[in-house]
Amino acid sequence: MEKDAKIYVAGHRGMVGSALIRRLQKAGFTNFVTRTSNELDLRDQAAVAAFFTQEKPEYVVLAAAKVGGIQANNTYRAEFLYDNLMIESNVIHHSYLNGVKKLLFLGSSCIYPKLAPQPLQEDALLTGELESTNEPYAVAKIAGIKLCDAYRSQYGCNYISAMPTNLYGPHDNYDLKNSHVLPALLRKFHEAKEAGTPEVEVWGTGTPRREFLHVDDLADACYWLLENYNEPGLVNIGTGTDLSIRELAELVQRTVGYEGSIRFNSDYPDGTPRKLMDVSKLAGHGWAARIGLEEGVRAVYAGAFEQAAAK
Ligand SMILES: NC(=O)C1=CN([C@@H]2O[C@H](COP(=O)(O)OP(=O)(O)OC[C@H]3O[C@@H](n4cnc5c(N)ncnc54)[C@H](OP(=O)(O)O)[C@@H]3O)[C@@H](O)[C@H]2O)C=CC1
Numbered sequence: 040m041e042k043d044a045k046i047y048v049a050g051h052r053g054m055v056g057s058a059l060i061r062r063l064q065k066a067g068f069t070n071f072v073t074r075t076s077n078e079l080d081l082r083d084q085a086a087v088a089a090f091f092t093q094e095k096p097e098y099v100v101l102a103a104a105k106v107g108g109i110q111a112n113n114t115y116r117a118e119f120l121y122d123n124l125m126i127e128s129n130v131i132h133h134s135y136l137n138g139v140k141k142l143l144f145l146g147s148s149c150i151y152p153k154l155a156p157q158p159l160q161e162d163a164l165l166t167g168e169l170e171s172t173n174e175p176y177a178v179a180k181i182a183g184i185k186l187c188d189a190y191r192s193q194y195g196c197n198y199i200s201a202m203p204t205n206l207y208g209p210h211d212n213y214d215l216k217n218s219h220v221l222p223a224l225l226r227k228f229h230e231a232k233e234a235g236t237p238e239v240e241v242w243g244t245g246t247p248r249r250e251f252l253h254v255d256d257l258a259d260a261c262y263w264l265l266e267n268y269n270e271p272g273l274v275n276i277g278t279g280t281d282l283s284i285r286e287l288a289e290l291v292q293r294t295v296g297y298e299g300s301i302r303f304n305s306d307y308p309d310g311t312p313r314k315l316m317d318v319s320k321l322a323g324h325g326w327a328a329r330i331g332l333e334e335g336v337r338a339v340y341a342g343a344f345e346q347a348a349a350k
Pocket residue numbers: 049050051052053054055056074075076077079080081082101102103104105106122126145146147148202203204205206207210211212219
């Protein structure tokens with residue numbers, strides 16, 4: 040990409056979009072187009088059409104989406120399907136109509152079947168039943184991948200799809216009901232320590248396994264893809280290692296310095312038993328994650344809670 044290329048980062052205030060902007064700025068890019076969801080609702084086809092005609096971005100990163108943890112996905116099922124289908128359809132179609140040179144679509148590891156062989160290889164897509172708690176979101180994300188591939192094969196558009204594993208980092212969502220597990224646990228353990236509460240409730244059985252990637256590593260991989268990767272289909276982005284939710288809770292407990300106990304509440308769903316990414320495709324190109332989980336969680340905790348408390 041030319042250093043003065045006009046790049047539209049959809050979702051620039053989110054955890055992923057903001058990390059992408061930081062990474063692109065570090066590489067010397069300056070010409071960004073951004074809109075908040077209040078300024079441009081990407082579900083609105085007429086508004087998206089007007090925006091693309093006016094701004095004519097050369098590159099598009101689609102990091103705007105309705106996003107949330109297991110409970111949000113399971114509760115707001117219609118919104119996760121409708122919003123994401125509309126956002127993807129509008130942004131991808133109007134990128135095509137306006138001659139965007141390259142588009143990067145962000146999916147998620149939840150597109151793979153619930154019981155797919157581990158680690159999850161890219162060709163496991165559409166080989167089995169999805170996990171029910173996030174089926175609407177997964178169906179929308181699969182549609183996004185297929186849109187990119189269909190616009191490539193019919194119109195020759197260079198649209199690529201990246202599938203990140205579970206992410207964490209600056210600008211994460213800390214809402215206790217709607218967030219993902221890692222920010223939720225950081226907040227729960229932090230508040231329990233501050234209040235002297237004797238135990239912290241962790242959802243589910245603690246046995247599901249998850250892989251966590253720092254969003255700065257994700258942004259680095261996305262930048263590499265934008266510069267170097269022009270293939271149909273999908274590319275996994277992860278660390279290639281996972282841990283159980285129990286082990287994650289213990290890691291957060293240590294990081295926060297909480298001395299009470301952990302209680303698992305199996306009234307909450309576990310979701311997918313395991314979703315470890317096979318990262319050999321990107322590794323084959325020499326890309327690997329750099330930020331270890333302990334180190335990443337320590338940095339995020341310091342940024343989100345300790346510094347906030349010191350203010
Ligand atoms: N977080 C994770 O663990 C993972 C995320 N991903 C993917 O990465 C991408 C980004 O996720 P993440 O950064 O975590 O999510 P965030 O919730 O942090 O950010 C999402 C962004 O999308 C924008 N947005 C949502 N709805 C609309 C809309 N109707 N119109 C315009 N903009 C909208 C929001 O804009 P505004 O702030 O202006 O309201 C927000 O900035 C998503 O595609 C997600 O599926 C994939 C795997 C894991």
